[in-house]
Amino acid sequence: MKKEKKTLAEKVEYETLQIFPDASKYKTILTKKVRKRKLWKRPDLQEIHSIIPGTVSEIKINIADHVKKGDELMVYEAMKMQNIIRAPFDGTVEKIFVKEGEKLAKGALMIYLKSDLEFVVDEDTTSNALDLNG
Amino acid sequence: MSLLSRKISELQERTAKAEQGGGASAIAKQIAMGKLPARERINQLLDKGSFYEYDLFIEHEARGFGMEGKDLAGDGVVIGTGTIKGKPIAIYAQDFTVAGGSLGMMHARKITKIMDYALRMRIPLIGINDSGGARIQEGVNSLAGYGEIFFRNTLASGVIPQLSVILGPCAGGAVYSPALTDFVFVVDKISKMFITGPEVIKSVLGEEIDMESLGGARVHSEITGNAHFFANSEVECFEQIKTLLDYIPAHNECKGVKTKAAAPDKKYKIDKIVPEDPTKPYDVRDVIRAVTDESLFFEVQELWAANIVVGFGRIDGRSAGFVANQPLVLAGVLDCDSSDKAARFIRFCDAFEIPIVTLEDMPGYLPGVDQEHAGVIRHGAKLLYAYSEATVPKVTIILRKAYGGGYIAMNSRHLRADFVFAWPMAEIAVMGPEGAANIIFKKEIMEAADPEAMRKAKVEEYKKKFANPYVAAAKGYIDSVINPKDTRKYLIHAFEVSENKIVKRPNKKHGLPPF
Numbered sequence: 001m002k003k004e005k006k007t008l009a010e011k012v013e014y015e016t017l018q019i020f021p022d023a024s025k026y027k028t029i030l031t032k033k034v035r036k037r038k039l040w041k042r043p044d045l046q047e048i049h050s051i052i053p054g055t056v057s058e059i060k061i062n063i064a065d066h067v068k069k070g071d072e073l074m075v076y077e078a079m080k081m082q083n084i085i086r087a088p089f090d091g092t093v094e095k096i097f098v099k100e101g102e103k104l105a106k107g108a109l110m111i112y113l114k115s116d117l118e119f120v121v122d123e124d125t126t127s128n129a130l131d132l133n134g
Numbered sequence: 135m136s137l138l139s140r141k142i143s144e145l146q147e148r149t150a151k152a153e154q155g156g157g158a159s160a161i162a163k164q165i166a167m168g169k170l171p172a173r174e175r176i177n178q179l180l181d182k183g184s185f186y187e188y189d190l191f192i193e194h195e196a197r198g199f200g201m202e203g204k205d206l207a208g209d210g211v212v213i214g215t216g217t218i219k220g221k222p223i224a225i226y227a228q229d230f231t232v233a234g235g236s237l238g239m240m241h242a243r244k245i246t247k248i249m250d251y252a253l254r255m256r257i258p259l260i261g262i263n264d265s266g267g268a269r270i271q272e273g274v275n276s277l278a279g280y281g282e283i284f285f286r287n288t289l290a291s292g293v294i295p296q297l298s299v300i301l302g303p304c305a306g307g308a309v310y311s312p313a314l315t316d317f318v319f320v321v322d323k324i325s326k327m328f329i330t331g332p333e334v335i336k337s338v339l340g341e342e343i344d345m346e347s348l349g350g351a352r353v354h355s356e357i358t359g360n361a362h363f364f365a366n367s368e369v370e371c372f373e374q375i376k377t378l379l380d381y382i383p384a385h386n387e388c389k390g391v392k393t394k395a396a397a398p399d400k401k402y403k404i405d406k407i408v409p410e411d412p413t414k415p416y417d418v419r420d421v422i423r424a425v426t427d428e429s430l431f432f433e434v435q436e437l438w439a440a441n442i443v444v445g446f447g448r449i450d451g452r453s454a455g456f457v458a459n460q461p462l463v464l465a466g467v468l469d470c471d472s473s474d475k476a477a478r479f480i481r482f483c484d485a486f487e488i489p490i491v492t493l494e495d496m497p498g499y500l501p502g503v504d505q506e507h508a509g510v511i512r513h514g515a516k517l518l519y520a521y522s523e524a525t526v527p528k529v530t531i532i533l534r535k536a537y538g539g540g541y542i543a544m545n546s547r548h549l550r551a552d553f554v555f556a557w558p559m560a561e562i563a564v565m566g567p568e569g570a571a572n573i574i575f576k577k578e579i580m581e582a583a584d585p586e587a588m589r590k591a592k593v594e595e596y597k598k599k600f601a602n603p604y605v606a607a608a609k610g611y612i613d614s615v616i617n618p619k620d621t622r623k624y625l626i627h628a629f630e631v632s633e634n635k636i637v638k639r640p641n642k643k644h645g646l647p648p649f
Contacts, residue, residue, distance in 0.1 A: 017465045019498050023568035024413045026465035040503035053339040
């Protein structure tokens with residue numbers, strides 16, 4: 001519990017928090033949540049992950065198979081339901097990381113599907129609103 | 135023996151038997167688990183001898199699954215009315231010694247009965263939860279029982295204060311009742327709250343976790359924000375309940391709470407708390423204690439979203455709700471959790487006619503993909519909604535930083551604060567000097583011979599022009615720039631003159647805060 005921090009504000013080791021570029025670094029205490037947060041990395045959409053813990057019931061494709069968007073890739077049992085995992089885009093099955101009957105956690109990498117088309121990433125990182133200099 | 139004496143003997147026998155609950159050995163087990171029996175809890179919480187119990191002789195009517203012939207005293211719950219520090223309250227306490235405190239039809243009926251009483255009599259409702267959950271043998275009757283309880287929690291919400299005390303397991307459907315009430319009290323190692331328990335999670339998902347780590351008191355006090363008060367023992371918890379009831383009214387038409395006035399403790403020197411260096415933190419609770427009667431501050435949700443502080447204090451005898459950015463934690467930024475925490479507290483105060491004091495010192499919102507994807511937009515909007523909606527007297531004091539959107543959100547004039555005062559070192563601006571200079575004077579800095587020197591000069595220029603309260607004062611966005619030493623005087627006067635505040639709003643069934 002943070003009881004100590006209430007009365008010994010001066011004796012605490014402060015970390016710094018900056019919330020604006022080139023601006024003040026505030027001396028403060030960071031919460032566990034903020035200290036532990038993972039910075040966002042762009043996901044490779046060709047990686048098909050499990051979205052829920054479950055079991056690989058049936059794998060319906062082989063390596064080098066070409067699939068169209070919506071084709072069935074596997075049957076995945078989770079929450080007592082047989083879920084059909086479908087191809088999110090046209091592509092070729094490059095790698096299969098799991099076996100039938102295998103129990104998976106959430107976010108497990110199951111299939112790598114190479115997309116027929118290149119993914120276009122919007123590289124624009126400017127925020128337009130505050131450019132007051134025209 | 136006269137007929138009456140014989141009948142009274144019989145009554146006493148029946149009463150004694152029913153008050154044994156599940157029997158001596160079950161009571162011993164309860165105590166061995168570190169938990170007090172239901173009636174003992176009521177006796178310790180309420181004023182001595184003030185408790186009147188109802189429906190002691192209730193019997194269940196369940197058939198099948200071995201229920202016939204099962205004698206369940208009071209069907210596992212104790213209900214009644216009494217007083218706490220002289221104030222009438224309605225209470226129920228589930229009795230874990232009787233069928234694990236499981237909820238069956240008559241058990242639920244007793245609870246809904248006392249809830250109906252509380253609402254009709256306009257007195258606070260206290261629910262002590264300690265139950266294994268639905269009585270499976272009674273099937274849909276148990277579910278129906280819960281449903282009737284949840285509906286009444288909602289019906290009474292904002293009319294009478296509803297307190298939930300979690301002194302045992304409170305799981306599955308049962309836990310929605312506390313979630314619908316105003317304040318949830320938890321006790322370390324005793325409270326357990328979750329929707330799906332460890333066994334189900336393990337068998338369906340394969341995640342292994344113990345009850346305490348899944349939904350213990352600390353989890354709900356520090357991580358989920360479901361709990362409002364954390365205690366180390368049941369006794370400490372009862373003291374917290376008594377303290378809370380000192381600050382809040384019996385019902386929503388009481389026009390606030392007023393007791394004897396008292397001065398703050400002189401050891402809190404209000405003009406010595408905020409550091410000169412604006413990047414240095416301080417504990418805003420010291421500022422609160424510098425202005426409240428006897429420097430008392432009853433903090434709510436102390437352990438969650440600590441970058442904002444909410445709680446109750448008294449200003450000249452008047453109970454008031456405090457909302458304050460906490461520079462000590464995360465520089466006092468606003469984010470998802472702190473917006474939720476403050477918005478909920480503001481709405482409680484507004485519902486029960488408790489005036490609100492807002493102390494502002496925040497540099498902005500916490501940036502990050504995690505915040506954005508967690509919906510800081512939706513959560514932040516709740517704070518704006520809550521302040522705008524509140525019609526109780528609202529006073530804002532800007533202590534130091536008030537930048538950007540946060541300036542608006544922290545009960546600005548524009549959200550209809552009644553009085554907005556600023557301390558002389560307040561900085562009310564669209565953003566901090568460094569950030570602003572970089573954007574507004576971007577061209578000059580880029581084209582300068584020495585960009586760094588130009589940047590420094592422009593930051594100073596912006597600081598002089600905008601990092602102060604006088605620009606906002608010139609526009610009437612704040613009412614006065616005040617000497618910190620006069621803060622309490624301004625608050626006392628503000629609440630004095632706004633006692634009869636009346637605000638008319640457009641007729642509507644209800645608005646749509648971004649849930």
